[in-house]
Amino acid sequence: MSKTKIAITLDEQFVEDIDRLVSENVFQNRSQAIQQAVDEKLKRLKRTRLAKECSNLDLAFEKAMAEEGLSEDLSQWPKY
DSSP states (O other): OOOOOOOOOOOHHHHHHHHHHHHTTSSSSHHHHHHHHHHHHHHHHHHHHHHHHHHTSOHHHHHHHHHHGGGSOGGGSOOO
């Protein structure tokens, strides 16, 4: 994956915490620490969005749709 350099502004305490983690060899450098934090946050947001969308589903309707195909005669299904 290609990378792009950006400039960000952080609270001094965040920078101190990141630098401490780098000095403890948790991360190789500041960029790696910030990249991993952003990656984890974006993944969490995607899961949250999926959960919100799923909560909008009508469970009875979804169950009926899932079971609809099961009631058909399997002999009518195409062979693969």
